[in-house]
Amino acid sequence: MADSKLKPPTSKDKAPLKPPAVAALSISNLQLPSSAQQKLTVGSNNTGSGSATGNPRNKCALKPGYSLMSWVRLCNSGDDLSGTGGRVVPVSRAELAKHNQVNDAWMAIRGKVFNVTRYMDFHPGGVDELMRGVGRDATKLFDEVHAWVNYPQLLGKCYVGPLKENVTAKVQTVAIRPPPAPTELVPRFDWIQQRSELTLCFYTRRMANPGMLLKRKSAADALELYIQLASSWHVFDFKLSDAVVWPPKAVRVGHETGKIEVVLSKQVAEPWTTYGSQKVDKLNAPSEEHYEYEVLHCADFNHDSFQLSLQSVKEAVLMHVPVGYHLDIEVPHNGQLLERSYTPVPHNCLPSNSAQIDTDSSPGIRQDFLVKYYENGAVSRQLHQLQPGATVRLSLPRGSFALSALEPHRNILLLAAGSGITPILSLLRPLLRRHTNRLERLQLLYFNKTNSDIWLRDKLQALQEADERFTCKHILSQAEQPVQCGRICQELLAPLFDKQQAESFSYVAVCGPTGFNTAALDSLKALNLKPEQVHVFQG
Template sequence: MSNLSTSANTGNPRNKTALKPGRSLMDWIKLTNSSTDLSGTGNRLRDISPNELAQHNSKNDAWLAIRGMVYNVTSYFEFHPGGEEELLRGVGIDATDLFDEVHKWVNYESMLKKCLVGRLKADSMLPPVKRAQSKVIVGKGFPAPPPPTLSISTPSIGVVTTDWMQNSTSVTVVLYTRQKGLDAHRVSTSIDGKLFRIRIYSDDWSRCYDYQIHLAEVVESSCKVTVSLTTGKVELVLRKIQTALHWQKLGDLEDVSQGFQPLSQASPFFRQATLTRKLRVNHNVFLFTLTFPTGQDFYVPVGWHVQLKLSLEDGSELIRSYTPVVSDLSSCKTTDCPSKTEASTSLQFLIKIYPAGPFTSALDRLAEGNSSIEVSDSTGNFLESQLESKNVVAIAAGTGITPLVRIAIDTLRNNRRVMLLFFNRTQEDIIWKEEFRELELKYPEKFKVWHVLSEPDEEWLGLRGRINNSILATTILGGDCPDDGSNFACVCGPSDFTLETLR
């Protein structure tokens, strides 16, 4: 998803290079939609070590990593608008920082999805942990993480100190983050048997602290979290299964961050989920509901996404990124994600099934009750504060509507306006057409949607064509959307659609 402001553009200047004929963005999209194996691995994902990544460091054999994922960009050199030399700067290394410096707004996951090789190994993105020395003892002897290693490129980040205490019925883990502005939404926990994992996001969501321990004893699957907004003290209360049992130690540390680290460098973590519902939305889009076992407590911020991982029968894994939506659009009751009841914690996803797509075709074959799917912690860079006191102007194409669903509901719930320009190919492709119509009826002064079809039938009375100035002039620029700085514009869809809209 790309977002725009109605004020003047800012950002890093970019130097574009003249491309050869046949090397335009549209030519690249055609190539990615072909059967060509751009990853060079047969589209089978695997873990990549830093040493292996470093070996692919030339124009004829070029891999790079962005946010923990490794891509083979060998085929992309002649298509890169910034020139070959600029792209060469990032090959063989983790190029996340370089990418963010120049064009953080680009939807690289879509543009390079056919180039995906696999994941950068987790232990290459975290400081080494000496597990043999990570024994937890009672009270004040609870070891703090090792002090951060300072470098020119890595700012000094305060160490998170830890402690624990117990009584006859519970154990309390305390983390002193010294991060002001934290709340319970920023604390993610997982209890799986004796394995207890904690992730704490910073106040601006850009960094996180990870802590994982193998507890000395089994606890109940619920965890009570208390956070101090002023000091950043986080208390996590675990209920003992064997009450009155005095623990000699909290457990053995598995992994621990040196402090708050950039989210892009954090080790990926996946939770097991069960497909509990599959509901048809149109001819090729389904609403999937994934439900988590007790002991999984986390939050997906508005505008953020997660990764879904499928394990295949041959032992290989497939991973794709998706943005959760709310299950009941028209009610506009909540933007909570995941949705929670006393009995379950669930995420909902609108996913288009591609018969030739390895991931979606495998997902489509899963029956309700299947538990071979895993869901990562959330990731993204969108801040809900960007929506404060703003009306939303949303432009979407196809399943690009998914990141905008919660943004629209959040805006309406805060008594602001939403204008949606929604592009699809045919009437049968429109997602949640009736639900959006119900929103218009419920909020006649605050919600407006225009549907535009590129391949309509003769009966279609609405707008026709692709994104262009004429359509913009008759819809979102037609006078109902004053350019007074009160609007937040966001665009989401296929790469060619997004780039054409941004022009």
């Protein structure tokens, strides 16, 4: 890291300390020769028929989602691609040499140092080719094959600082520190419209994993929207310019981008001069409010579990639950209220025969659960007896899972036992669809007693067939051949953490009964996993 007195560049700073001027990045302003642009476009379409470097020996088919246009979008997303928090940091050759790994890659070109870590999977020449230049001055190597590329614009958002030949002793003895802790995250609001539609947009942060609650108010031009970020709630009370239709036409929450979009149909199709007005507030602690839901469907799922589908009464609220979070279901029992925690199941994980109870309601108005029935369980027994039209109350989402903790990891292991599969289900598609630091391997070890206890076996098998990066292995304590028999233990997990294997797992998510969780944690600790490499879901 540079001297602690280093300040962000000002207009008085010398030119070499200024980051390269970067306009809104697009293919058109990369200023490539027409032939080179053609090659770059061909290579980015994963055809393997062209080379972005102009060197026919360096062809490499890019992974889906890693085209040049995807890189342009990432550069324009506002992400900190340099890793310096927006500061310009002079870099010595000794410091540059330390950043020579795939997940920590810097290189210097003509006296400018760039952090190319996030560019790895976008490089048309492949990761191995780019790795030839990391940790050193790659100017000569760059000129051999990339002389026509406008690198200041292509890598402008990755700029760390100037390469210093003779950095002062004081700077040399101070290690590069990570960027300062981010300031408190406050959602940023914007709006766009078409003649017949209004879209409310909220920007949080990449991997922020936001939750959302949208309330319909009595007036057709009034809405109240809550955005959940960890334990804080940000409240937007809207008075719109005119009436809108409820429920929303669409609600989109980006697990990776952190962007929330609420698309509303206008009652009268005409342009608005303004969206209206809003009041903004913040709640530092989760609200104890509960919301009334009615039963749409309650039916047995297997021999000891059932499916429960709920819809907001009068469709008054729309709720999006963050990945890995749960809801408390509240029911009356012997004159008092009892609560139990259940994780909603993604609708696409439900059995095919549940399609008959699907509604036209907007996503988020309905919540679906798979619940294990316990003969002595006061809540599960009462829920099992509910008939369509009966009501229960749901809490706001609760949990402590940080989706961002998984971002640095490309090989992730999931350990689930019995009904503990439900929070794991919420992770599968967000992880497999992740564009940044795309996953290489996602494996689920699912522990049960017998084959009849396995939930959603067909769905898990279908996902495994659809994406080769995902595998699901069933382990039974009372096994019938050819399924593996066993219980969670160090010996079972040890082969998955062999440091000599390129695909050794570096992160583990665990959910099951208390005894299962404890045994898993003990085994992982014995295998030298650090606390920050493990998350255990607790009810």
